Amino acid sequence: MSYCFSKVLDSEMAPAIEKVTEALKAKGFGVLTEIDVKATLKKKIDVDFRPYHILGACNPSFAHKALLAEDKIGTMLPCNVIIQEIAPGKVEVSAVDPMASMSAVENPALGDIAGEVQAMLKEVVDGL
Secondary structure, eight states: OOSEEEEEEESOHHHHHHHHHHHHHHTTOEEEEEEEHHHHHHHHHOOOOOOEEEEEEEOHHHHHHHHHHOTTGGGGOSEEEEEEEEETTEEEEEEEOHHHHHTTSOOTHHHHHHHHHHHHHHHHHHTO
């Protein structure tokens, strides 16, 4: 089982991040966190790394349902979406597959929730 969905875009980083953020918003997700991995690695351990951003996406309704079903599921929230430069003018967008991450939790109530979120994130990535 794959743990993410991916798609390569002809884009620079900044417009790709904006496009992904808007696509997530259209499906009811907000971006709670944004990590610039390249800048963080440079600052913390003085290494150069390719442009790489992690967006912590959350759909409040589904997060609420998941928290009601499993009180410690917050350890797996939010759903991460990455945007990374793979070549000049090309970025890859990858979103976590919630079915893969939720399969580690033995709670059948999460299956339906994860399936709905999976479908929404797949639509976001496929629609880019």
